[in-house]
Every structure is written in structure tokens, then in C-alpha cells.
Amino acid sequence: MKNPFQLIGKSEAEALEKFRSHFQKLFFGDAEKECVCFSTNSLRYIVDIGHQDIRSEGMSYGMYIAAKLGEENLFESLWQFSKNYLQNSSGNYAPYFAWQVGLPNSKHSDFYKMDPGAAPDGEEYFAAALLLAAKKFQKPAYKKEACELLQAMAHKIPAGNVRTMFDESRAAVRFSPMTGNDFTDPSYHTLFFYRLFAEETGDKFWEAVYAESIHFLKHAMHPETGLAADYTEFNGEPKATNFNPMSHYFSGDSWRVVLNLALDFSSEISKPAENICQNAKDFEQKICRKYLQFFRSQKTVFADYQIDGTPAPNARELTTGLMAMNAAATCALDINNSDDAELARYFLQKLWETPTPTGTWRYYDGMLLLLAYCLLTSKF
Numbered sequence: 001m002k003n004p005f006q007l008i009g010k011s012e013a014e015a016l017e018k019f020r021s022h023f024q025k026l027f028f029g030d031a032e033k034e035c036v037c038f039s040t041n042s043l044r045y046i047v048d049i050g051h052q053d054i055r056s057e058g059m060s061y062g063m064y065i066a067a068k069l070g071e072e073n074l075f076e077s078l079w080q081f082s083k084n085y086l087q088n089s090s091g092n093y094a095p096y097f098a099w100q101v102g103l104p105n106s107k108h109s110d111f112y113k114m115d116p117g118a119a120p121d122g123e124e125y126f127a128a129a130l131l132l133a134a135k136k137f138q139k140p141a142y143k144k145e146a147c148e149l150l151q152a153m154a155h156k157i158p159a160g161n162v163r164t165m166f167d168e169s170r171a172a173v174r175f176s177p178m179t180g181n182d183f184t185d186p187s188y189h190t191l192f193f194y195r196l197f198a199e200e201t202g203d204k205f206w207e208a209v210y211a212e213s214i215h216f217l218k219h220a221m222h223p224e225t226g227l228a229a230d231y232t233e234f235n236g237e238p239k240a241t242n243f244n245p246m247s248h249y250f251s252g253d254s255w256r257v258v259l260n261l262a263l264d265f266s267s268e269i270s271k272p273a274e275n276i277c278q279n280a281k282d283f284e285q286k287i288c289r290k291y292l293q294f295f296r297s298q299k300t301v302f303a304d305y306q307i308d309g310t311p312a313p314n315a316r317e318l319t320t321g322l323m324a325m326n327a328a329a330t331c332a333l334d335i336n337n338s339d340d341a342e343l344a345r346y347f348l349q350k351l352w353e354t355p356t357p358t359g360t361w362r363y364y365d366g367m368l369l370l371l372a373y374c375l376l377t378s379k380f
């Protein structure tokens with residue numbers, strides 16, 4: 001469907017205006033209450049306001065959003081900052097990006113790597129954003145940089161305790177390329193990106209990753225609720241960790257799983273084989289429908305659940321980020337089906353009424369809000 005928002009009576013122009021309004025506030029709004037994007041020496045960077053640090057996740061999201069909106073100068077500025085301050089240029093971690101960078105403070109006169117280790121979703125979004133920007137801005141250099149990064153992600157020769165980002169025996173994305181992190185994060189399985197990587201690099205490895213990720217998600221997502229845990233074993237079983245008490249629940253990370261499904265469902269790239277893609281689309285539509293039916297049935301919607309739909313201990317109230325991901329999931333529905341159309345209408349209206357997040361936790365909620373609009377307006 002070219003314009004999902006027509007289900008709630010909104011035109012393409014109105015939808016783009018809404019998208020742009022959220023973007024302007026989050027990237028160029030009031031520094032104290034609205035903005036998450038700041039500048040230093042003509043470069044731009046995105047801050048996790050609540051934790052007061054910079055993350056590869058946020059920088060790569062920002063680049064992806066900038067490319068989608070055709071903001072070439074912003075894209076280049078975020079990319080140069082990422083290369084200058086996040087990327088490991090030498091040593092075992094090269095060429096991966098540090099997942100967490102600190103702001104200048106009394107002990108550090110400049111930005112510094114708090115943890116040089118990498119989180120694969122950052123690299124996946126960096127590569128996808130570069131490939132998108134290469135076409136959008138007619139800059140082949142971006143594709144070259146993306147392909148170099150993808151080569152390391154898939155085929156890096158182990159260096160110390162740093163390996164490829166994918167489990168060799170399964171072609172499945174790891175939680176981290178560092179030794180000891182032999183489990184996964186369902187939201188890191190960025191299905192459409194793997195198809196994009198396969199098409200742009202010609203490396204069949206990415207087709208194998210795509211097929212494995214579909215197989216994995218069929219086990220990781222609860223068959224009735226559609227919920228997945230933040231972290232899981234490679235067989236899809238929720239994984240409890242000692243460093244994240246929410247890791248075995250549907251929580252902040254796993255909100256993004258349905259975005260990945262809906263984005264893949266909406267894509268038209270031919271790789272991998274057509275029969276694999278069609279089977280994937282059937283699964284994506286069915287599980288997104290189950291997921292949205294679950295949330296529609298809740299009298300009180302929480303942000304954190306056990307994957308069977310029981311609220312998690314100390315579950316938070318519904319957040320903007322989760323509301324945005326739920327709206328994005330509607331892109332996998334069949335709007336020619338009256339029940340699906342009504343389901344989509346409900347979540348799109350909720351998104352439309354959601355204001356731009358402000359305050360301490362505006363970073364994650366805001367970035368997910370913009371990613372949802374990237375998908376929902378992608379056809380025009």
C-alpha cells in the first residue's frame with residue numbers, strides 16, 4: 001500500500017509533514033527538552049540523553065533516517081563523526097565501531113571510547129545507510145565503505161577475542177563479536193538488510209544469513225502473541241543474563257523485531273531465491289497479525305512482557321517507541337482484508353496522535369518513532 005495513512009484519512013503530504021515535524025524537533029529542536037542531535041567542530045552526533053553517551057545504534061539510525069529524508073549534509077556529518085570517534089581504526093576490534101562513546105567531561109577533554117566492543121545492529125544499520133546514501137546522493141564511495149565493513153562483519157579473521165559478527169556454524173548474528181557472547185538478540189536479525197547486502201555485494205553468505213534468520217524467528221516469536229525476548233539462545237529460547245535483568249523478557253530491544261519483519265515484507269529486492277522470500281512473507285504477515293491482535297486485546301498496554309503475554313515484573317507503561325513499532329508492523333497486514341484494515345487503522349491512529357517525545361528518555365523513543373515513519377512513508 002503506497003500510503004498506509006490513507007486508512008485514517010491522511011494524505012501523503014500530511015504524512016510527510018508529520019514525519020518532518022518529528023525529525024526537526026529531534027534533530028534541530030530545543031537542546032534541553034527536544035533535541036538528541038548536537039554539533040562539534042562542524043560534525044553532528046546523537047546522544048542517548050538518559051545515559052549521557054553516544055551509541056553506534058543511535059549514530060547509525062541517524063544516518064539511515066538522514067538518507068531516507070535526503071539530508072545529505074547531515075548524513076555526511078554523522079558519518080564523519082562515527083569514523084572519527086566510534087570506529088576502531090587499528091587493533092583487534094578494527095574495523096568495528098565502539099558501541100558506546102563518552103562525552104567530554106572533567107576527565108576527558110574529547111569524546112572517548114567507553115567500550116570499544118561492537119554491537120552488530122550498529123554495523124548493520126551503518127552498512128544499510130551507506131548503501132542507501134550511495135544511491136540517494138550518487139556517491140559510490142559510500143558503497144565502497146559499506147562493502148568493506150560488510151566483508152569484515154561476515155569474514156573477519158579472528159583477532160584476539162574478536163571474531164565475525166555471525167556464528168560460523170549457523171550464519172546467525174551474535175549478540176556481540178567478542179568471545180563468550182554466543183547467543184543472539186532477535187532484533188539484530190535485520191532481514192531486509194541481509195537481502196540488500198546480498199544484492200549489493202554479490203556475496204551469497206548474506207542469503208544464508210537471511211534464510212537462517214527467518215528460521216530462527218519462527219522459533220523465537222511466540223506463536224500466539226508474536227512476542228520475542230530481548231536476548232535468546234540460537235534456538236529461540238529466552239536467555240537470562242546477569243547484566244540485564246530484562247534480557248529474557250519482551251522489552252526495549254525486542255520492540256524492534258516487528259519493524260524488521262514489516263520492512264522485509266514491504267521490500268521488493270529479488271534476493272535470495274523467490275520461494276524463500278515468499279515463505280518468509282507468509283510468516284511475516286501471520287506473526288505480525290498475531291502480534292497486533294495481542295496488543296489490541298490488552299485493556300492496559302505495558303512496555304514489558306513475558307513472551308506468553310503475561311506482564312513482566314515491574315512492567316513499564318506503554319512507551320512512544322513501542323507504539324511506533326506497533327504502527328510499523330501494520331505494513332505487513334493485508335489491508336484488503338477488513339479485519340486487517342481495522343487493525344491497521346487502530347495503530348496508525350495511535351501513532352498519528354503520539355507527540356514527539358521530550359525529556360530524559362526522548363532518544364530511544366524518538367529514534368524508533370522516526371524509523372517507523374521511514375517505513376510508513378517509504379513508498380512515496
